[in-house]
Amino acid sequence: MMTSTTTPALGPLVGAYGLVGHEERLLLVRDRDASAFRLPGGRVQPGESVEDALRRSVREQTDVDLAYLDFCATVELRDHTSPNGPALYELALLFDVTLAGPEAARSSEHELRWLTQADLHQVELRPAVIAERLRSDALTVEHPWWPHYS
Numbered sequence: 001m002m003t004s005t006t007t008p009a010l011g012p013l014v015g016a017y018g019l020v021g022h023e024e025r026l027l028l029v030r031d032r033d034a035s036a037f038r039l040p041g042g043r044v045q046p047g048e049s050v051e052d053a054l055r056r057s058v059r060e061q062t063d064v065d066l067a068y069l070d071f072c073a074t075v076e077l078r079d080h081t082s083p084n085g086p087a088l089y090e091l092a093l094l095f096d097v098t099l100a101g102p103e104a105a106r107s108s109e110h111e112l113r114w115l116t117q118a119d120l121h122q123v124e125l126r127p128a129v130i131a132e133r134l135r136s137d138a139l140t141v142e143h144p145w146w147p148h149y150s
Contacts, residue, residue, distance in 0.1 A: 076092075
């Protein structure tokens with residue numbers, strides 16, 4: 001039974017993100033007003049499929065279409081909210097992605113950067129759980145589920 005002081009739990013948000021590789025480099029994006037880089041992609045909008053969301057987001061961020069995508073992993077992310085509010089979770093679906101023309105990737109709204117495995121240690125990368133696995137090269141199809149641990 002829910003009382004008037006109980007805040008209902010929110011269901012998880014769903015995001016679709018690409019591991020976009022080209023010539024042994026990984027593409028990261030950063031909003032112009034942000035300090036950290038992240039994988040290209042974004043949240044799935046109501047009425048939108050996961051694949052459509054990934055295609056839309058990457059196109060908006062790079063001005064290039066996807067040539068190939070394949071599911072890779074799911075990461076459960078916890079977004080800390082106000083101390084009195086409920087925790088907000090996101091299921092981040094990661095895909096192995098190839099751009100139709102990676103050399104043409106550009107953006108006026110985002111900074112795009114192609115990084116080698118070694119370069120990943122030189123930039124601020126969020127969310128931390130994904131950054132940790134990318135930096136340690138621990139992203140494998142043998143472990144496609146990364147639950148949130150408190």
